[in-house]
Amino acid sequence: MSAADLDARDPLAGIRAEFDLDPAVSYLDGNSLGAPPRRVADRLDDVIRKQWAGRLIQAWDDGWWDAPERIGDRIGPLIGAAAGQTVVCDSTSVNLFKALAAAVRLQPGRDEILVDARTFPSDGYIADGLAGFTGHTVRRVDPVDMPAAASERTAAAVVNHVDYVTGRLHDMPAITDGLHAVGALAVWDLCHSVGVLPIQLDGCGVDFAVGCTYKFLNGGPGAPAFIYVARKWLDRFEHPLTGWAGHRDPFAMSSDYTGSAGIGRARAGTPDILAMSAVDAALDIWDLVSIEDVRAKGLALGDFFFECLDELLPSASVLTPRDPARGHQVSVAGTAAQLKALAGRGIIGDFRPPNVLRFGLAPLYTRYVDVERAVHGLVSVQTG
Template sequence: MSELAERAAKADANDPLAAKRDLFDLDDGVIYLDGNSLGALPRHVPARVADVLTRQWGRMRIRGWTEEGWWDAPQRIGDRIAPLVGAAPGHVVVGDSTSVNIFRAVVSALRMTPGRGEILVDATTFPTDGYVAASAARLTGATIRPVEPKNVPDEVGDDTAVVLLNHVDYRSGRLHDMGALTAAAHAAGARVIWDLSHSAGALPVDLLQHNVDFAVGCTYKYLNGGPGAPAFFAVRPDLLPVLDQPLGGWCSHREPFAMDPEYVAAEGIAKARAGTPEIVSLLTLDASLDVWDDVDLAQLRAKSLALTEFFVDCARELAPAARSVTPAGEDRGSQVSLSCVDAEKVMAELIARGVVGDHRPPDLLRFGFTPLYTRFADALRAAEILGEILA
């Protein structure tokens, strides 16, 4: 047995999260390393969704809103996500998409900073964040300026109202310093919005500790909520009473069934809702979150760091033509991005041979390591196959 194989066997044997893998519907012979785009299906979810469709909708119909708790699902499920991102209970709501929630957060932050008109946007951001921020700027008369996250302390100024950042760079996998960057923005009088789409469910996040104003994120990646699962929106506790979000709809009204022609915002996190919630996908997510009930996030992070480091070691030895562009140690999220020639063709061949990652132009192979179900043996085998293809 090779030294790498011995390391993999020992790490898998000592993995405190190993039993979690059996909770997921995974194919024999396929190494799934794309959980940073779409998480795997927990085995128990189809039966729960079938109940939603056949009994709750099929038999109970309109009674589901009250007797099955559909109406409060956005807040109830938000409370299940809150401990995964270090938010206070009652300050996370689930609904709509990440893009919609970014718009909601940007405009809310602008309204909280009168007299300021600049939005700083992560220059390395996932494109939708920039698109939405630019749209919000056009609607509000604000200006928008891209900055490298590391330069925020030097770039934030007296006119900066909002700083919009990604916690993990979706291309390189770099984990940004939430505490330091939030503090720098606050020192200049700006509000901060963090997009947690590539960190929630992959590593511990502590919104309360870092005094984060707003956070958003999708739930279909590391949280395994299913394709198109609704996003979450978190608000700092002391900001919730003054939140004036731009998409107030009937479900965020203080008395939604009064059908009042005048809008009066609800109390609490319900004021961050908008229209009728997407019940089937919400309850799919609710079922998926069961896999997190007893997960120690410190163990999750330890395994993530060990897995990604091991994969980099394997790739360095077995596939030297691919170069890692992902930072080492604590500066890394839960993915590894490798640069190589003909990356798109290489990824297509990897997928054909049962190693599922994804390609980001022009030259990146991107591999997401989901600690709940990825094994060290998977990381080794993926590097072996990559090496065979590149050779």
């Protein structure tokens, strides 16, 4: 079937109109920065001109202060988290620090942290940064080897749900169970899976998770991240970033810190309302679509990408698995110069060293014609 036919039959095709995208551009980097939902600009205008200007300080009582928990609970259904376990705040890196710091506190006597050796580097840097203060050993392990590598020495392990280079999707139930079998806590990084595939944090018994909102959730460049703390740990989730926003009664201005009874204790400083509001507006899209439909289209876009490569560029070195154990990207060996040449043709992907071209497939707005065009572009820059 042609790309145009596939687009014509795509039940999500109409959703693209929700985004402010130039039709002449094939944007295939939604796995790095999501496209702007049209409603974000209007929402921010409203927050600034009506809430901030209109209500001034009083707006904090009109829903601003609780925005982190409220928006967290809007992300909950996408990650299989019942209400009250997810909060939007800080960056992914800062939230991972909280999660790992809390994890090692819960695991006295265990002196090791395992880190997905293929994860986005920031996760490893954060584990190293924490370990520099706590004295833990950080060991980098391929996720598939994680259950075998974990032992009674392992306090916690961080795994990225989707490999940011290859797009490989890791087995959350099996890895989580494997870690739990030796008493290690499982911390998942959902940056590359949230908003494209169904996730079952509660169902898998995951302990903690973090993720960003600026990729497939389209919350804006560097938008606030989220953190999930399983209900069973909420009472004992103790991290050192004990800013006033995590206090049980912040406006009492007590000199002693007592963490909030719920997920709010994962908060640190004053929430950034403009940034939060952009995330909130971007999440409205989930009133229109289901994660199952998004997942189905994402796999179909990937399958179509592979078919086009097989047909038009059989020499391509493809890093992304063809089976469904993958996220929503296709990675092909290539050079930074090729990426630049593609951009000149209106095809926007990204490059990761040393030699990977990544093409993100964001089902809310990526078209089959974008995939076809990317492969034609690759043919041109890799064989032309």
